[in-house]
Amino acid sequence: TKEHLISVEQGKQYMPTDTTQNSLLNLDLLENSEFSSITRRQFISKWYSFSYWIIFAIIIISYLVYFILSKRSVNPIEIRRRKSTKIAIKRLKNARFCLKNRDFDQFFEEIEKSLWGYFADKFKINSSELSKETIDLYFDKRNIKTETKNNFVSLLNICEFARYSPSKDRNLQMERTLEEAKEIIIEVESDIKKK
Numbered sequence: 001t002k003e004h005l006i007s008v009e010q011g012k013q014y015m016p017t018d019t020t021q022n023s024l025l026n027l028d029l030l031e032n033s034e035f036s037s038i039t040r041r042q043f044i045s046k047w048y049s050f051s052y053w054i055i056f057a058i059i060i061i062s063y064l065v066y067f068i069l070s071k072r073s074v075n076p077i078e079i080r081r082r083k084s085t086k087i088a089i090k091r092l093k094n095a096r097f098c099l100k101n102r103d104f105d106q107f108f109e110e111i112e113k114s115l116w117g118y119f120a121d122k123f124k125i126n127s128s129e130l131s132k133e134t135i136d137l138y139f140d141k142r143n144i145k146t147e148t149k150n151n152f153v154s155l156l157n158i159c160e161f162a163r164y165s166p167s168k169d170r171n172l173q174m175e176r177t178l179e180e181a182k183e184i185i186i187e188v189e190s191d192i193k194k195k
Helices: 019-032 037-074 076-100 104-122 132-141 146-164 170-194
Strands: none
Touching: 076 104, 076 170, 104 146, 104 170, 132 146, 146 170
16 A cells, blocks of 8 residues: 655644643542542442342342242142132022022032032041031031031031922022021131131
8 A cells, every 4th residue: 555645734723731731620520520430439339239138138028928828829728728618609609590590409409519518628628528427526626616517417408308309489498598508607617717
């Protein structure tokens, strides 16, 4: 490549500056500014310290929430026990639907399922062990009132007999049975919570 010679002429507004004077001026500006390098470092260290503790707290809280939720959901039998009332109420809603449709047999079957299911879930009993004797045994263990126990068994008997020997006034019997089923579940729950 060829060399090119460039000539530069001095302009009219040229003022030579003293570099020491410029550096002193810059130093004064930095010291007087809000965020000098020292102030910046202090601000950053405070910010990092604050954010560190926030992140640390979030991690600890997340771990505790995970630990509690995993403990609660590990035991499926315990989950069934806690949800037993909700499941029984859901089945009673199915029974109410049968009542509206005047499906007599299905109604009493739903009531019976809801009572047996509630009992099995609440007291952690396998369906193969369900009997009226186990009701006596487990209700006595949990100190549930004798009257409540008798009403529970009586309601199961009513459901069995009604399916095989229907009464004359079916609708009235169905409504009464539905209300008694709700009341008996509430009574058992209140007796369990008292103890």
